[in-house]
Amino acid sequence: MRPLFKRCLCFLLLFLWILPTVVSCADASDVNAEFRDLSWAVGVDAPEAEDFVVFMEEGANVEFAKEYDFDGEGQYLITLVYTSPDGKKTRHEVALSIIRDKEPPVIVGAEDLVSYLGEGIAYRTGVTVTDNCGGELTLDVDSSAVNSKQAGIYPVIYVATDASGNQSSVTVNLQIYEERITKEMLFDALEPIVRAQIPTAGSLEMQARAIYNYVNLHIHYTAYSDKSDWIRAAYDGLRKGEGDCFTYFSLSKAFFEYLGIENMDIQRTPGLVQERHYWNFVNIGTTENPAWYHFDACRLLGAQHVGCLLTDVQVDAYTKMRVDDAGETNYFYAYDRSKYPESATEIKTPTPSFEPYY
Numbered sequence: 001m002r003p004l005f006k007r008c009l010c011f012l013l014l015f016l017w018i019l020p021t022v023v024s025c026a027d028a029s030d031v032n033a034e035f036r037d038l039s040w041a042v043g044v045d046a047p048e049a050e051d052f053v054v055f056m057e058e059g060a061n062v063e064f065a066k067e068y069d070f071d072g073e074g075q076y077l078i079t080l081v082y083t084s085p086d087g088k089k090t091r092h093e094v095a096l097s098i099i100r101d102k103e104p105p106v107i108v109g110a111e112d113l114v115s116y117l118g119e120g121i122a123y124r125t126g127v128t129v130t131d132n133c134g135g136e137l138t139l140d141v142d143s144s145a146v147n148s149k150q151a152g153i154y155p156v157i158y159v160a161t162d163a164s165g166n167q168s169s170v171t172v173n174l175q176i177y178e179e180r181i182t183k184e185m186l187f188d189a190l191e192p193i194v195r196a197q198i199p200t201a202g203s204l205e206m207q208a209r210a211i212y213n214y215v216n217l218h219i220h221y222t223a224y225s226d227k228s229d230w231i232r233a234a235y236d237g238l239r240k241g242e243g244d245c246f247t248y249f250s251l252s253k254a255f256f257e258y259l260g261i262e263n264m265d266i267q268r269t270p271g272l273v274q275e276r277h278y279w280n281f282v283n284i285g286t287t288e289n290p291a292w293y294h295f296d297a298c299r300l301l302g303a304q305h306v307g308c309l310l311t312d313v314q315v316d317a318y319t320k321m322r323v324d325d326a327g328e329t330n331y332f333y334a335y336d337r338s339k340y341p342e343s344a345t346e347i348k349t350p351t352p353s354f355e356p357y358y
Contacts, residue, residue: 032057033082035092041101041133041164046070049080051134052094059085073098104168105131105160107139113174114228117151121174127158135163143174151178175226181235183257189238190258204261204284205309205348208295211255212308215248215297227276230254230265248298249278256282264340266294272331279333281340284309291344294333309348317357 033056040047047070049062056062065079076096083089109126123141131137142157154176159169194200198210218241225233225243233250237243243251249265256263262283268276279298285291294315296307301322310318315333322332 031082031084031090031092033060033062035080035094037095037097039097039099039133040070041135041162042073042098044101044133044135044163047096047134052078052080052096056082057085065091070096070098073100099133101133101162101164101166103132104166105129105137105162107158107160107168107170110158110170110172112172112227113156114226114232115148115174115176116180117149117176117178121146121148123156129160131162133162133164137162146174146176148176151176173224175228177232181229181232183231186231186235186238186254187258189235190254193238194255194258198255198259200259207259207261208282208284208293209308211252212295212297215251215255216299216307219243219248219251219297221299227278245276245296245298246278248296249280252280252295252297256280262287262290263295264292266335266340268331269334269336272334277332279307281343282309285344290341291346292341293343293348306349306351306354310343310351311345311347312343313345313358314347314349314351314354317351317354320357321354 034054035052036054038047038052046068049064053062061083062080063083065081068076068078070076074097076098078094078096080092080094081089082092106129108128108130111126113121113123115121121143123143124139127139129137129139138161140159140161142159143154146154146156152175154174155171156174157169157171159167161167193214197214199206219237220242222242222244225247226236227233227246230246230250230253233243233247234254237247237251253263253265255261264281265278266281267278270276277298279294279296281292282295283290283292293309293311294307295309298307300307300318319330319332319334
């Protein structure tokens with residue numbers, strides 16, 4: 001065989017050998033699918049190729065490039081062959097970690113529930129389960145303590161189990177009411193209070209201070225309230241005279257809404273600490289020249305009667321001043337500030353005890 005012919009044949013064979021890889025890599029960027037790495041528990045049925053797919057086109061198919069043995073713990077590099085609806089094949093590499101799973105699943109979205117006599121109860125709406133490993137997850141709901149024909153508060157238990165048998169549980173309260181509370185019912189209850197105690201002919205600042213005084217002094221603090229509906233919470237606060245920070249927030253909001261005072265809802269950033277906190281943001285200026293202030297009628301620990309019309313500087317100072325039993329700080333008035341305007345800078349309510357933390 002002539003040297004030139006042999007050389008050309010070698011180049012041709014090399015080109016044919018690398019061509020599928022080149023084509024596969026070029027096509028992979030155009031694939032309408034997404035793949036993921038997985039962690040899997042040892043001793044659980046091995047994952048299927050589809051388990052590595054986040055999404056793919058309807059009519060597409062994915063399979064392993066070869067047979068894999070996933071019997072033991074370890075790290076595996078997996079090659080998937082993806083076939084698009086038009087028959088084009090591409091190869092994708094994913095990683096598989098097989099571990100001994102001792103971590104329980106996490107129940108997300110299980111919160112206190114509200115229902116009314118004669119209505120169905122959607123226990124699973126918004127509740128999901130996540131786990132550190134793939135495999136089957138189950139969520140059981142124990143509502144055996146619930147009497148759906150009688151108003152009251154009942155415990156509901158969620159139990160999640162992962163493929164390795166690890167379990168976690170969350171208990172919430174189901175509040176069953178006899179009737180729904182409408183905004184009209186709430187406003188009817190507010191009307192005599194506004195006539196008697198709120199100076200509607202005065203400035204917005206005067207009205208806000210009167211609202212603060214009423215809510216702060218008439219609501220006795222308790223550790224629980226239904227947080228599913230601010231209208232219900234405000235109505236219950238008026239009727240029972242007690243509640244937690246959500247009650248103070250809701251009743252304050254009810255007065256603002258009744259009087260047409262512009263306001264916004266603020267909640268402490270979820271997840272920072274276990275306890276939640278709610279307060280109001282109120283505009284005592286005009287639409288053209290707003291003057292936004294924090295308004296927290298809740299009875300603040302170590303700072304009584306000072307939560308009315310505070311600036312950003314003041315709530316930041318209280319956050320620095322307020323520490324928990326473990327000495328942790330910097331969370332009390334933590335919230336997503338990108339969703340709100342900055343407060344006005346003029347201090348309306350002096351807070352001498354905060355000043356060292358300005």
